[in-house]
Amino acid sequence: MNNAKFATALHILTLLDLAQGERLSSEWIAGSINLNPALVRKEISNLRKLGFISSKEGNGGGCTLARPSAEILLSELYQAIRVVPLLGRSNTPNPSCIVGRLINQHLDELYTEAELSLTSQLEKKTLKAFGEKFKPVS
Amino acid sequence: MNNAKFATALHILTLLDLAQGERLSSEWIAGSINLNPALVRKEISNLRKLGFISSKEGNGGGCTLARPSAEILLSELYQAIRVVPLLGRSNTPNPSCIVGRLINQHLDELYTEAELSLTSQLEKKTLKAFGEKFKPVS
DNA sequence: TTCATCTGTAATAATAATTGTTACAGTACA
DNA sequence: TGTACTGTAACAATTATTATTACAGATGAA
Numbered sequence: 001m002n003n004a005k006f007a008t009a010l011h012i013l014t015l016l017d018l019a020q021g022e023r024l025s026s027e028w029i030a031g032s033i034n035l036n037p038a039l040v041r042k043e044i045s046n047l048r049k050l051g052f053i054s055s056k057e058g059n060g061g062g063c064t065l066a067r068p069s070a071e072i073l074l075s076e077l078y079q080a081i082r083v084v085p086l087l088g089r090s091n092t093p094n095p096s097c098i099v100g101r102l103i104n105q106h107l108d109e110l111y112t113e114a115e116l117s118l119t120s121q122l123e124k125k126t127l128k129a130f131g132e133k134f135k136p137v138s
Numbered sequence: 139m140n141n142a143k144f145a146t147a148l149h150i151l152t153l154l155d156l157a158q159g160e161r162l163s164s165e166w167i168a169g170s171i172n173l174n175p176a177l178v179r180k181e182i183s184n185l186r187k188l189g190f191i192s193s194k195e196g197n198g199g200g201c202t203l204a205r206p207s208a209e210i211l212l213s214e215l216y217q218a219i220r221v222v223p224l225l226g227r228s229n230t231p232n233p234s235c236i237v238g239r240l241i242n243q244h245l246d247e248l249y250t251e252a253e254l255s256l257t258s259q260l261e262k263k264t265l266k267a268f269g270e271k272f273k274p275v276s
Numbered sequence: 277t278t279c280a281t282c283t284g285t286a287a288t289a290a291t292a293a294t295t296g297t298t299a300c301a302g303t304a305c306a
Numbered sequence: 307t308g309t310a311c312t313g314t315a316a317c318a319a320t321t322a323t324t325a326t327t328a329c330a331g332a333t334g335a336a
Binding site: 002003004035036038039056057058059060061 | 293294295296297298299302303304305306
């Protein structure tokens with residue numbers, strides 16, 4: 001992963017969590033992330049298709065969480081956002097070499113195990129718990 | 139990670155492991171990975187600086203493993219190769235928003251934990267064990 | 277010594293991924 | 307009917323990654 005999608009998505013969801021059901025506009029969210037509103041809308045659109053967010057068009061529109069933050073696991077978010085293997089791409093090696101012929105298969109196994117380990121780590125964390133970190137200790 | 143460095147490095151080390159001390163040239167290695175020899179030399183140079191490989195210039199030169207493959211952990215390799223945070227970059231958010239001001243710190247914590255979990259998974263795997271996968275079952 | 281073979285490294289080009297920008301149709305509310 | 311939004315496309319700009327070429331220097335062998 002060499003993009004900021006996970007950070008962006010988590011930022012959006014955190015804002016929505018803390019907003020407690022109040023609709024936020026993409027412009028406002030973009031201001032907090034310091035990103036172009038169109039990019040934010042793209043990510044929102046993605047998160048909406050994945051069921052994390054529900055949004056409303058038109059005047060007074062904006063978006064809210066579609067599910068309680070206590071039920072949203074960061075592992076779900078990771079899996080939804082992921083576009084690239086955790087440990088990077090593979091090459092297209094030479095099949096006439098024994099290593100070349102088999103390495104992608106063995107790398108896949110390795111990557112799968114690695115992802116599983118990461119996922120089970122992220123399963124322990126909810127969006128709600130993440131959002132709590134931003135509240136004053138009082 | 140959206141590059142093939144981990145795959146490339148592991149490919150190189152696997153070839154060297156299976157070569158059992160025989161020197162391999164960058165040209166030969168490049169042929170197996172199906173990559174430009176200069177790129178392979180760059181990666182070899184990196185692995186040499188990190189102590190995984192020792193190489194010899196000149197006629198009959200090439201490289202070998204600098205340490206027994208049973209002692210090389212895949213977690214070391216990951217840490218050596220890693221150039222980008224596991225879950226991707228962060229944004230440069232707006233500090234006048236409470237979430238914007240704190241999110242990178244909390245993301246860092248999250249990323250650190252995630253990496254730790256991945257690392258402890260990869261610690262269980264040696265280069266030797268990985269290399270075994272390429273040997274015929276007999 | 278001279279040649280062929282190889283590493284090490286730099287410089288540069290080409291390609292691909294990522295992010296940023298602008299624009300505008302369509303929706304919803306007042 | 308106007309204003310404030312979303313949703314989406316088309317495109318530009320930037321950055322990351324991979325590929326290519328070139329060549330100095332090391333090493334061993336003829």
